[in-house]
Each structure stands twice: as C-alpha cells, then as structure tokens.
Amino acid sequence: MGSSANKPELIVNGKRLDGRAFGELRPLKIVAGGLKNAAGSAYLEWGNNKVIAGVYGPKEALPKHTQDPEKAVVKCKYSMAPFSSLEEHNRSGPNRRAIEISKVTREVFEKVILLxxxxxxxxxIYIEVLQSDGGTRAAGITCAAVALAMSGIPMTDLPYATSVGKVGDHMILDLNKIEDNYSDADMPVAIGPRNGEILLLQMDGTLTKQDIKEGMDLIRKAGETISRLQRxxxxxxxxxxxxxxxx
Amino acid sequence: MHPLRQVKGEYVKGMLAKGIREEGRGIFNYRPIKITHSLLPNAEGSAQVEIGNTKVLVGIKLDVATPMPDKPDEGNLMSMAELLPLASPEYESGPPSPDSIELARVVDRGIRAAGVIDLKSLFIEEGKVWSLFIDIYVLNYDGNLFDACTLAAMAALSNTRMPGYEDGKVVREGNLAKLKVNNVVTSCTFAKVGDKMVLDPNGGEEAIMDGRLTIANDENVIRAMQKGLPGSFTEKELEHLIDMSFEKSKELRDIIVNSKSD
Amino acid sequence: MSRIVVPGELLAEKPLRIENAIIEDDKTYSSVLGVYHEDKTSLIPLEGLWYPRRDDIVIGIVEDARLNSYSVDLNSPYKGIIIAKFVETRLQRGDVVECEVKEIDETKTVVLMRPKVLEGGKVMDIKPSKIPRVIGKANTMIQQIQDGTKSTVMVGMNGRVWARGGNVALATEIILMIGEEAHTKGLTERVKTFLASKKGV
Structure with missing residues (x-):
C-alpha cells in the first residue's frame, strides 16, 4: 500500500479512474496456443497486462533427486520482462517477489493436475509478463490454466484468478497498477470454478470480514466471465x- | 546429443547432401518473415519478429543515467538477450548462457557499428544522459535467432518514442518525439553443413551444422560479422556469402520499411 | 450430439464410467480438453498424451544399450525398456525401433518386445491423440498416404511417425495436416483431394 502523502483520488463521482464500475473487469482477451515448441501455450491481454504462458512435459524429472515415485512434480517460473512496466527498466532475473508468486502459482496447479x-x-509451467499493469499473478494463473489444458495434461478443473481491493468504503474488482499501489487493501484469489474451491488467497492491507465476503462475491461473479473466456x-x-x- | 535429435539430424544431413532442404525451400531463401510493431505500449519501443516458427520480441526502455567517465557527452546503449525456457525444451532458467550473451553482443555490434543511433543525441545535460536498453526475448526457437533479433531490434528502435526530461522527472506519456534512427542494419546468417551452405537455418539444420556465419550490413558496407562453431569457411566461400548477404539484405530492408506501422 | 469440453466441465449429473473423466459427488466431469459424444458417452482428448497399453505398437529410439537391457525413448514421460536376451541382434544407441508393448510394470516403465529396426528415414513427433486419425478406420488413411506418396510410413501410438522413400516431404505435410485437422469430418476425402492435386508435382 502506497504512502498516503501523495495518494491520488481513486474514485471520482462513483467511478474508478479508468471509468469502470466497482465490480467491473478490465477487457480480457485470451488466445490458446501460439508457441510451437511448448506442449501447450496461451497468450492473454487483461487491461494493459500482456502475459504469455508455456507448458513443457510431463517428462522425466531431472535432476533425479527431484523425482517423486508416486506422482509428477510441478515446477513453475513467473517472471516479468525488463521492459514490462511503464516506469523504469527492470533488471531481469528472479527477485523475491517473483519467487513467491511462482510458488503460490505452482500450488494452484498442484491441486488440479492429476499428478x-x-x-x-x-x-x-513458464509465465512471462511482457507488459504489466497490476494483477499480473492473476493474469498468469488464468493464462497458465489455458496453456495446461492445451497441453493435454489432465486436470480436475480449469482455475481462474483475479483480485479485489478496498478504496474508501468500496470493494473494487480487478485492481490496476495505480489502484494496487494506493488502495487500502489488495486480495488476489484463484478459484476452481467446478466446485468453487479457493486455490490461492493472499491479502494485505485492512479488510473486515464483511469486506472479504463482499470481495469474494465480486470475484465469483467476475469468474463466470473469466471462465467463459477461457473455455x-x-x-x-x-x-x-x-x-x-x-x- | 539426444538420440532423437541425432536421428532427425541424420535425415536432414542426408537431404542437404543432395541439395534439398526439409521444407523444400531454396538454399538461399528465407522462411516467411512477419514483423509486428509497437505491441507493448508500456515500453518506449517494441516489435515482434517471426521467421518461420522462430518468434522473438524486443522491448526498448530509456532511463536517465550518468554517462561513462570517458564519454561524458554520449548516452549508453545496452543490449541483453533472454533465451526463455518456454521457447525451447533445451533452454533452462538461470544466469545468461554463453549463447544468449553472444546473441545480444552480435546484435549490439551491428547496430552500434552501423551508427543506427547517434549516442551523442542521448545527451541530456552535464552528468545526465539516456541509457537505451535493448532487451531481446526469445519466445519460440526454430533456428536463426541472430537475423530475427537484429530485425526485431531494428524494428523496435524505429518505433521508439523518446521520453522527456522535465524538472528532474522522466515523462513517458503524452506527445513524444520519435527516436532518431540514422541507418538500417540487417544480418544474414548462413549455416554450413558438410560442404553445403544454406541461408536462414531452421532448428533442425542448426542442430547439425558444422559452422555458422552471420554477416550484418547496411546498404553499402559490412558492419559486423560473427563466425560460430568449429566448422571453417574458405575465403572463396566467405566472398560468396558476402555477396549473398548484400543481395538478401535488400529483401530484409524492404520488409522493415514496408512494415512501418506509424 | 458432440461438443468440445474443457477440464472440470460437467458431462453428466450422474456417475458415468468414461475414460478421461472424473467422478465426484455422483457427477461426471471432464479432465481434459476433448470432444464429448453424449450418445456414445465417449470423451476423446483433442490434445493429449499417450498412456501405454499392452499390445500398443510404438516407435522408440534406443537411448542406451547396456549388457542386459536397452533403454528406449518413447517421446513420453514413460521410459521404455527392452530386455536384451529376448532380442536376437544387438541394438545400437540411436536405432529407431518399432516395438510392441509387452507390459507396464509398477514403476510405470514400459516393457517392450519384438523390436524391428527402421533404417534411415525421417522421424517426426505429433500429438499422440492424433495418431488414430493418421491410421484411419481399418488403416484407410495410412494406406492412402503410402499410395499417394510412395513413402513407407510407420506409425507409433506414442505419437511418433517414421517415413522413408518416395515423397517424404509430401507425406510429412499430410501427416502434419491431419494433426491440425484431426477433429474434423471428411478428412479422408480432403487428404485424397490434396494428394490428387499434388500428383505429378
């Protein structure tokens, strides 16, 4: 959450800065396939986010000590391109944030893949953020789910993800970068739409129990659209x- | 080498010995080339290039930096390449590989030597210059990264918008001037398999090539060359390939010029 | 009636024993991207992996030749193995072999038998889920490709195809086309037209 000193007004006349209503998704476009070498791949544009995901395997786990004789192991790498942000050039290579996102993303798919x-x-699973504008982990999960399905790897579900946050008294859906920076709370969530299970949940900021309930309702409603676009x-x-x- | 690559390679080799390429392509022909401009508005410049199934992306960013002590009136140009693990089953995560460093440096040399960007034009004020970052992202590997990446870097530079610098702040939005591009450089990469030479090797051909030669030139002169792998070239072969690169680079320059989106 | 379904999509409000489907709370869901034929209660994956079965014909590449056994690459997460004493001649690393699946042991290693070395030729890997269309009903498609291209074409259930002689480039083009269009109707007819159009080229 950003400093309150130069915090911009995020809601003006009951609308968000980009003109959206509180519970409105940014435009979302998903394209399955695109990378010939990968077993499965997908490309996604979500607002100003642009994300590409590629899946390799299943193949023999190497090095051998990483093998599990009972089931497949999932490896996941989320990373942001050095030219992905509107601000300055980023150094490439994984930082602590990317390592954590890779881990929670991996756990989403470990739950649904028939390992x-x-x-x-x-x-x-490789997720590359080519352009970022808030909500890239959600975009990455939504994109990787499509890439996995394209690879033919069997799964019990096709997860999607998005986020909610709080600005003043309002819960808002699908935070963009500026909202993410200055909102009072941010909560990314991934859901398995088949039975509504929560597969990823992170939160920071200040929320009441009622806020969370309201936020989950926004996410599930938006999830109908996201799932439909994935299918x-x-x-x-x-x-x-x-x-x-x-x- | 994985036995599957070995088996596939032997087939490609056998065909090439008869002067036939796998896809039935002429030995000095490119695969279809496609350029997409400015697909990443957050970056100051961007372009995607496809040569057959090879797909690369270049993003350009400019940041304010201090100049190099020995060149106080010049900006910095930095080129980096990432062979993303999603691009090929043979690429792995981790620190830059020698291949990715060679790729970035060869692209960089052509652009620098051809004077594509006047580094003096990146001067802002005493002690402040622009650093121009050329980041190369390889998305799908099927051979000939050198030519694809040089094309993509050239295309991305041609659509780059210069940020402003006002009151100690970088302005990246609004009505921005275009980066001045002074020259067009392209490269032609040849693979040598046995005594046969082909232009624009695909992944299968690169797997079995003995030698590789990249020649970067503009309309008039050669600007950079790089030989790769142990296989050698005779002087006569070199002369022939230089002639070919001047001939073929006309096509590439036309593709860049005709692809301009704005 | 048939429709394209995705992982997690409801197939039936009752438990049905269908391959590539999962049952939970007495309901049946797809676990793959595939075509669900409601009338036949069958679910055919559109993209897919090969699950080894007894008697499957596969095309492997010898990865390692040891004294007692050969390890064989099958373009799959499953490792292939040939027991050396059941083979008359020695195999070499890099040999392309057509084999039968004898059994799958508890470590999911695929035990192969009756290897036949395929000399020279081109090897390509396609999605294993497309292999049945490359073969066609009662071998009609594969026969058609061989007749039209004069290539010898061998097909492994593991998604690996081998071709030698005749017009291999044309055979490759057709096999890749079948891979792209495997889920469509009238494919045999289209391949026939395509081959006719290439005649004499």
Missing amino acids: EDFPGSEID EALRAPYERISNKYKN
Missing part, C-alpha cells in the same frame, strides 16, 4: 478449423 498419472515426471479460447482453434469445412 498421479505421471509418477517420476515433471511438468514445467471459448480453448475451443476457438478447433472450431475455426471445423468451420472451414462446414456445409
């Missing part, structure tokens, strides 16, 4: 070819 199908193997993205490449030969 027991591939003992001794590893599944690699449409997965069907699109096949329907495009099928339609070519219709009639």
